[in-house]
Amino acid sequence: MDNDDLILISDFLAGELSDSERAAVERRLNQDEAFAALHAQQVEQIRLLQAIDRAAVKEKLKAQYATYRGGRVRSMRLWTVGSAVAAAVIAFFLFRFLIGTEAEILTPRQQARAYLQPYSLVNERGEDSLASDVELAYEIYRAGDYDAAISLLEPLLLKMPDDDTIRLCLAESYSQVGMYADAIFHLEHLPENSPFQDAVQWRLALNKLLGGEKDEAKILLTQIAGMDHYRAAQADTLLNVIDQGE
């Protein structure tokens, strides 16, 4: 092995040659077989070095990411315990204020947003029917991290397309981050005989209103207001707000 050639190739591969020097090396690579073979050997060794280093760095980054995700879930849990009571108190007084104050005029969207509390996932499933991924997704949903919940629930729904709870949580998550069209898509794909049908109907109306489909929202709200529905009174209030705004 010619030492000078080795140094020249090392400079070439380090990108430290001038344009004319580079051009000379490239010409020589086309003309000198032994030089080209040495170059190929050095390229291979450096590429292996890069691949080995990249694999090691990737493992470190994955470990850092796992730590970051674990920290987020833990801090979400702590935050949830402390803020759940405060949020309930605030929501209670806000609700009373919005509904009970005759002088307060809200736009239809404001009223709909006030009504759009996330679906409460209260029914715990038995451990034998839930994979850890599903439990994690529900935990993150309960913690209010809707972006993360979406990223977990979407692939779960692909695996379990008939799971109404997953679909409803996904719809709620989209709704909470303002992606109403996606929320509507999933709400409309829940079966009519699902146990959540009353909640779905109400949420569909709210999401359509927030998503700009006012006429369709009014049709749904009118149906709800005229039925024996647990949200009949709120649907009636919202229809009045819409009419006042027109």
Add this chain to the structure above:
Amino acid sequence: MNQPAFSNLVQQIRDGDGKAMSYVFGESSQYCIRTLIKKTNCDMADAEDIYMDAILIFRENILSGKLKELTNIRTYLFGICWNLWRDFNRKQIKSRKEENEVERQFQLLHEGELEDDAREVIQQKIKLVTMGLQALTDKCRQLLTYVYVEKRPQKEIAERMGFASAGVVKVSRHRCYQQWVKKIEQLQTQLNG
């Protein structure tokens, strides 16, 4: 992201400060992974793997000085994710030029998809390169990594490693590189008996 914030982030990444990566994860991971899944129907594991590769490329671009300014981390990273997904989908990894053949074999080895003969060959090459590196001093190993892997600018290498100038970096690099190559040759000769 304003320029001072970006410069700060770059410095932290160059220094290997873990806080920088936590910040990048916080700004981009949910968006990139969620959007990848939504747009491509890939599963969570694949989306996370693509995101990690994108983070690697982002880091390499920062270290080499290729990325000089950045307004929005999440859209930049998602762009890398999207290109990686597209390349993977088109199987462009398999159709790369010959000079990347060794990287392709390394990847296949990692995935357990090499035939026995090919596996032995690449494992031997990895062993020679790794043992050659281990025979160097820490300073030489670090220097070769800075130059050939992370492609850091010469001036930065000189400052970080306490060399008097870029000229001294070059001379040291030559020496370290020759030692590394010669060690690999010796090991190869021993193996061949």
